[in-house]
Amino acid sequence: MTSPTTATPLLEANDVNPERARAILAEALAGADDGELYMERSESESFVFDDGRLKSAAYDSGEGFGLRVVAGETAGYAHASEITEAAIGRAGQSAALARRGYSGTADLAPRRTNAKLYSDADPLAQPSFSAKTDLLQEIDAFARARDPRVVQVMASIAGERRTVEILRADGMMLRDVRPLVRVNVQVTVERDGRRETGSSGAGGRASYEAWISPDKWQAQVDEALRQALVNLDAIAAPAGEMDVVLGPGWNGVLLHEAVGHGLEGDFNRKGISAFSGRIGERVAAKGVTVFDDGSLAGRRGSLTIDDEGTPTERTVLIEDGILVGYMHDRMSARLMGLSATGNGRRQSYAHMPLPRMTNTGMMNGTSSQAEMIASMKRGLFCANFGGGQVDITNGKFVFQCTEAYLVENGKITAPVKGATLIGDGPSALTRVELIGDDFDFDKGVGVCGKGGQSVPVGVGQPSLKIRGLTVGGTSL
Numbered sequence: 001m002t003s004p005t006t007a008t009p010l011l012e013a014n015d016v017n018p019e020r021a022r023a024i025l026a027e028a029l030a031g032a033d034d035g036e037l038y039m040e041r042s043e044s045e046s047f048v049f050d051d052g053r054l055k056s057a058a059y060d061s062g063e064g065f066g067l068r069v070v071a072g073e074t075a076g077y078a079h080a081s082e083i084t085e086a087a088i089g090r091a092g093q094s095a096a097l098a099r100r101g102y103s104g105t106a107d108l109a110p111r112r113t114n115a116k117l118y119s120d121a122d123p124l125a126q127p128s129f130s131a132k133t134d135l136l137q138e139i140d141a142f143a144r145a146r147d148p149r150v151v152q153v154m155a156s157i158a159g160e161r162r163t164v165e166i167l168r169a170d171g172m173m174l175r176d177v178r179p180l181v182r183v184n185v186q187v188t189v190e191r192d193g194r195r196e197t198g199s200s201g202a203g204g205r206a207s208y209e210a211w212i213s214p215d216k217w218q219a220q221v222d223e224a225l226r227q228a229l230v231n232l233d234a235i236a237a238p239a240g241e242m243d244v245v246l247g248p249g250w251n252g253v254l255l256h257e258a259v260g261h262g263l264e265g266d267f268n269r270k271g272i273s274a275f276s277g278r279i280g281e282r283v284a285a286k287g288v289t290v291f292d293d294g295s296l297a298g299r300r301g302s303l304t305i306d307d308e309g310t311p312t313e314r315t316v317l318i319e320d321g322i323l324v325g326y327m328h329d330r331m332s333a334r335l336m337g338l339s340a341t342g343n344g345r346r347q348s349y350a351h352m353p354l355p356r357m358t359n360t361g362m363m364n365g366t367s368s369q370a371e372m373i374a375s376m377k378r379g380l381f382c383a384n385f386g387g388g389q390v391d392i393t394n395g396k397f398v399f400q401c402t403e404a405y406l407v408e409n410g411k412i413t414a415p416v417k418g419a420t421l422i423g424d425g426p427s428a429l430t431r432v433e434l435i436g437d438d439f440d441f442d443k444g445v446g447v448c449g450k451g452g453q454s455v456p457v458g459v460g461q462p463s464l465k466i467r468g469l470t471v472g473g474t475s476l
Helices: 018-029 087-101 129-146 212-230 249-263 265-269 329-336 369-374 425-430
Strands: 032-049 055-071 074-079 152-166 173-190 196-204 240-246 290-293 316-321 361-364 378-391 396-409 411-417 418-424 432-435 446-450 453-461 463-474
Touching: 018 032, 018 055, 018 152, 018 378, 032 129, 032 329, 055 087, 055 129, 055 265, 074 361, 129 152, 129 212, 129 463, 173 212, 196 212, 196 396, 212 396, 212 411, 240 369, 249 265, 249 290, 249 316, 249 361, 249 378, 249 396, 249 418, 249 425, 249 446, 249 453, 265 329, 369 411, 425 432
Parallel strands: 240 378, 361 453
Antiparallel strands: 032 055, 032 152, 055 074, 152 173, 173 196, 240 463, 290 316, 290 361, 378 396, 396 411, 396 418, 418 463, 432 463, 446 453
């Protein structure tokens, strides 16, 4: 299911004269510091197979534009769900109100790039509708045959193809075609009246073929089943302050939420982050190096160009415990006298760009996970996280562990259920004692929310040992 116009420039596909669009944008941006005409066409689908039947199959498509005018710290924004000359003209007049009485200097255009981090693959084209539903039914049958304790299976796949075009003030037109897919499996098991659930997923910026071969989806089923069976044997988690070892990969979501947001440029420009004004200071233990990298080929959080047209790059934020940088969109970079880092992102044409993370992680150390566990007299090994809550201004967090184990005298003794980690990101960074040699990214399932907008992201880290975290538990 693809539109015959997706390969045609969006202005021309909607019978809009590109030169007229350039003239409207130039008039709107006269005397402004920055701005752009952002156009988008998106097509998406999702299939959910639950409780032995196809529960939902959805397809959605849409297109529109947003026109932004930036004057100092003020931004005017107007958007519409139709790409027409009349709508663009009205948007230009409305957004231009932001520069009334203001006279600025146009910011430098973003640098160009020859890099391409993903193909123009159309996940919606192949495989066919029937093949996708057959796949989900096969996943369901495989999971149920894997273990007699399986009582429920939910499998889903989702795909998207988004075409983005950005017209800059100097007339530069930038284009990016972004595929995105995701496969998820959730398995529920029952024993003696007790039910537990495990889940696993994977995805990224490519077509479905990268994730739906039998070896790939069967691995997702086995991982979801393994987690569910572990939780069947879990005892109530103890509570109190204790050392914690975090497993690699997806557990980087704690770093993302509790630390990453505090390193985004807008919060620091406004002075409301725990890291504001601290460039050059030690904010973490030695050995802690944190980065954001949107230039990794095929990863879920990667972008060839961000939603302002800036090529993504690798940005080191904390180096060996010292704060060295922030993530910037064009506005925060200009107002702080710095360079944009390719972190200007928006959920859709209906939203203004904000400084947002792409793929955020912590670099490898030299310790093994086994060494970390052996070093604990009494503590918690958190293999996987679920959801959590974070206050971005101070980094205080509460995260639920979906797979965790009690550690006693250097050995894992029992899986536990109901464990939560409580603390704050800035303090947790200073308590990192050991950094693992097993760095991994998550498997491609992350979604980040900020300012009412959601965007796909990646997270990653090696195993970490953090001393003295507060563990909330259910054991009395």
